[in-house]
Amino acid sequence: MDDPPTAPGGPAGARTRALLIAAFTIATCGLIYELLAGTIASYLLGDSVTQFSTIIGVYLFAMGIGSYLSRYVHRDLVARFIEIEILVGLIGGLSSPVLFFAFGSISAFRVVLYAWVLATGVLVGLEIPFLLRILKDQFPLRDLVSTVLSLDYLGALAASLLFPLWLVPRVGLMRSSFVFGVLNLVVAVWMCHVFRREHGRPRLTVQAWAALALLLAGAVYADDLMERSERQLYADPVILSRTSPYQRIVLTQANGDVRLFLNGNLQFSSRDEYRYHEALVHPGLAAVAAPRQVLVLGGGDGLAVREILKDNRVEQITLVDLDPLVTDLFAAHDALAALNDHALRSPRVRVVNADAFVWLEEHAERYDFIVVDFPDPSNYSLGKLYTTTFYRRLAAHLDAGGAMAIQSTSPLAAREAFWCIVETVRAVGLHAAPYHAAIPSFGEWGFVLASSEPLRAADRYPAALRYLTPDIARSLFDFPSDMAPVPVEVNRLNNQILVQYHTDGWSRYAR
């Protein structure tokens, strides 16, 4: 019943050559798609041994399913072969964008990942049997099997060399997937042309061209606009990038170091974020006599919350962060939730997605300890969160004997900005105790401890800290002369002088 590729009108040799080139391409592309899936899964989920083992296992098994299913296809083998070539190109070509997209929801990610691997495997598995059947009259069986299988393995070799040496370092994950999808489809279009008499379906040619156009557009736009720009911004591979209504969220990972960037600004590096978050939380928290109710503003990554949970005296933590995309990622995503010890799923934690300024106005609860972990005051919108008006409103939520800790940019890089925050806190009648800590990925970083009554330094910290002890904490309140106070104005809504200090300081420092 099989159609022999010997219809009149062209040299059989050219067709045979086309089919063999197709076999090689499919083998190469198929393996590239699996390597892409394995790499992306390792980036996102960690544990690369497990990821690669399960993905390659599922892929080979799926190929077996494909080979088995091939027996149920009886006719129009050439057309089917081309159809499969188109499908492999489409599914494989879109694998990187789809997997990156699916990363938003971790449970969905695994489903999508294995469904994708399974689909690619089944399709690739169909192709070798088809090829053998199409070519069975051209060659003796001995030569046929030998040629097709050796091309198949040769393609796999090409893929396994190209992937680490050229694709990952030079082309990038997103673009590689598009490029190989395009390659698949170029072969499909070419086969449509060579076998135009055999398949006799103009629609197939149209489909092949349409799929090719789609992937080309993908290669040009998606990759170009979204990923390439980011790849230039970030030193490490981008494992997740999202745009919420509020910000661009980018996670990078290299050698076990996860970094979160919001609008291009580093929020933490998993290597040393414990230093930042221990310094932000514990000097203030430990000094409060009975910290039962704690409020965290900003800090949707849950890392400050993780530190607060180490203090057993704390009964409830309210986390107010603007962006549900951030708090959802850090609550539900395995790899990210692992960073904050699943703090955002603790029964002691309540997550609120709201604008801090408005939320404080609309609620009256008082807190024993407040952590203010906003992005730096680099623009007028964020600068509002460092004004007398804001601190006055915040102070109204502070219980008697309570304290608040405010992240206050770098006293070394933006000295005026740091002392401006200190003076602004003092201008609303609060006691301000400035301190600083060395965070390798940030540099020297500053904090302000604010309270209505002067605080006594604590002599006991939670046991599980890696950086702070009461003695080290005491030393953080000393400022060397290169970070010593400078005369500054108070930051108010109607002058926003802090934005100027911050911009000037950092631009001088960066120069």
Added chain:
Amino acid sequence: MEPLRALIRGRLLSRRDLLRLGPFAAGALGLGCRPGAPAPAARAPGGGRISGSIVGASHRIGHRLRDGGFPEPQQTREVPVVIVGGGMAGLSAGWKLAGSGMHDFVLLELEAQPGGNARWGENAVSAYPWGAHYVPVPGAEATAVRELLDEMGMVREHGPDGEPIYDARHLCHAPQERLFFHGQWRDEISARALLDAGDTGAVAALAAFDGQVRRYSDYRDARGRRAFALPRAASTTDAEIVALDRLSMRDYFDRAGWSSERLRWYVDYCCRDDYGCTLDTTSAWAGWHYFCSRPAGAEYLTWPEGNGRIVRHYMARLAEQVRTGMLVYRLRPALDAAGAPAPDGGVEVDALDTTSDTAVRFRARHVVYALPRFTARRVIENYPPAGAPSEEFTYCPWMVANLTVDRLPDGAAWDNVLYDSPSVGYVVATHQDLRTTPGASVLTYYLPLTPPNPEVARAWMLERSWDDWVALIFADLIQAHPEIESLVSNVDVMLWGHAMIRPVPGFLWGAARRAERRHGAIRFAHSDMSGLSLFEEAQYHGVRAAEELLRALGHPHASSLPPAADT
């Protein structure tokens, strides 16, 4: 944009000029000259995506005053006091009466919404002003303004010297202003921001100008009065200062030899912004008043709905007295034996309830007439009295548009002004929003129509279609915001026929000062009596009239006005 510049110079745009405004205008004009027939080449703004209309067409109702033909009142109400007009002067009069425990009065307002120039609108994005949109932090003389702002909860605390410290939430947040000049935004609207350091003439002129501002600001007369005070009535009457009113601001500049184009532009912009007049048509007294009546670096109190916030505060106290939709078409003061209006004889106030089209008569002992003076001769019988000096009150028309935008143009400040534009720029209604999230907003765009003859400007304005206005606005803003059309989803336009009294040379210390303060039992109260269309002046005259009334009624009250005022 030559045609737009012509509009600055006080020349109205011809049809050809409008055509030259750009692609929008070409289409708009096709509609404009053949009403109802869409021009085939018409290009609707935003490709038809932008909605909006000309709102607030009460000038048509107002024009009934000219045409007459009102029904006779079927019922009569006795009421001690009627306030005619619910703009800032009338509401301030009501505020003073009610605040003194005198609640037995009615306030009649033509529009559905009181507030006059301080009216405001609201959509899903924000509240926004239709006119006045800020109050400068009041100086010591503006006692009534201070009292009001304190009552409104705008004062956070009083400093050790007793001076009010205003709540930073309502003081205009940074960045307050910016000026688009030669393709770039400068973060200050000032002559200094425009100065070319190499132009020695301009540097000298600016130094001399600044020196004069300081001298006039520091000026105190023998009674301790300032040269230029707010309210105006607290200003000195020294001849040297008063004489400035006879010159135009341009005359002053010419005599001083200040020829710098940029300095002149800046001062012209200030005159247009506050008075709707140009350098040529603003009296030098009014011009210097702008620069010298407020302390240097004075801040502004502002709200999303602009001075509508004050209207809301007033209305919360006057809900029972204010009746809207009431067109007062006749005031008939009782005459004494000699045929002159009797101070204590009472007044018949005839008004048309425009919602039911029925007339009602109020018999009042006293009336506060808080409408602009040009309406008086059509409303008050036998006014002006024979032999009275002619009342040369002229008013500048304004077009104000509210543009709903999906997002703010980059770097938007509160007040955004374009150099060499016929408009005085736009303000951002959401500027005081404390949220950190960017989002949609409303831009309020202000265009004073400054031709020397306001009648011509008014007629021209009323002939323009919505498309014409949108074309004009885009042609203006596109210089600074090439993307403006894509940001805008709605444009509503308000046409103010008599927006601002014009402080033309000789008016403030001439006709305005000579004008009747009182006509029998009718007391006038309007900012046009100061010659300066400012909230402070409207409130001053409203409160002044109310206090005169309280005295006449023998009602106890404490004065809200500065003691040194020259009423």
